[in-house]
Amino acid sequence: GENVEQHPSTLSVQEGDSAVIKCTYSDSASNYFPWYKQELGKRPQLIIDIRSNVGEKKDQRIAVTLNKTAKHFSLHITETQPEDSAVYFCAGDGGTSYGKLTFGQGTILTVHP
Amino acid sequence: IAGITQAPTSQILAAGRRMTLRCTQDMRHNAMYWYRQDLGLGLRLIHYSNTAGTTGKGEVPDGYSVSRANTDDFPLTLASAVPSQTSVYFCASSAGGGDIQYFGAGTRLSVL
Numbered sequence: 714g715e716n717v718e719q720h721p722s723t724l725s726v727q728e729g730d731s732a733v734i735k736c737t738y739s740d741s742a743s744n745y746f747p748w749y750k751q752e753l754g755k756r757p758q759l760i761i762d763i764r765s766n767v768g769e770k771k772d773q774r775i776a777v778t779l780n781k782t783a784k785h786f787s788l789h790i791t792e793t794q795p796e797d798s799a800v801y802f803c804a805g806d807g808g809t810s811y812g813k814l815t816f817g818q819g820t821i822l823t824v825h826p
Numbered sequence: 827i828a829g830i831t832q833a834p835t836s837q838i839l840a841a842g843r844r845m846t847l848r849c850t851q852d853m854r855h856n857a858m859y860w861y862r863q864d865l866g867l868g869l870r871l872i873h874y875s876n877t878a879g880t881t882g883k884g885e886v887p888d889g890y891s892v893s894r895a896n897t898d899d900f901p902l903t904l905a906s907a908v909p910s911q912t913s914v915y916f917c918a919s920s921a922g923g924g925d926i927q928y929f930g931a932g933t934r935l936s937v938l
């Protein structure tokens with residue numbers, strides 16, 4: 714089955730800096746890679762996703778890049794703000810059509826004002 | 827718009843007891859999922875259902891069962907709870923496999 718590794722486990726940045734979180738996956742058949750943000754005590758919420766036929770996707774301050782050859786994808790947050798502080802999870806679908814996501818272990822992002 | 831509703835919000839349960847966590851969605855989504863979230867382990871898939879009447883096993887199905895009698899409801903049952911099932915449980919739904927998954931607010935379960 715799919716295995717997703719996420720790094721770093723914690724990330725601390727100053728407001729205005731950029732933050733990058735990287736995930737690697739094991740199953741070359743994986744097609745769908747979502748990123749979720751989870752604030753303390755809240756539900757995970759999708760912030761951006763990418764499919765295997767696209768190399769990069771942007772949404773305002775957030776971007777995701779995918780390298781299928783190396784089997785890794787990364788989340789980039791520019792001009793970070795304190796409200797970006799949360800736990801971020803990446804996931805991969807292992808190429809299944811059933812939406813069976815395998816999640817990374819999560820990255821605790823802290824943005825200091 | 828309610829989206830996905832989970833009940834109860836939290837529960838303390840004695841080991842050996844039976845417990846059903848409820849999940850209801852009003853988005854007419856075909857696919858539904860149950861995850862558990864433990865510190866340092868992220869979210870792990872327990873069971874899923876691609877459409878009413880069908881279910882499948884995820885990464886950690888042992889000790890759990892599900893049913894999907896209709897489109898809207900996807901209950902998760904612990905037949906005989908054990909302390910290792912202490913966790914936060916999230917239900918999610920999507921229009922179909924490979925589509926965006928939307929999560930419920932979660933159920934915090936403690937098995938003593």
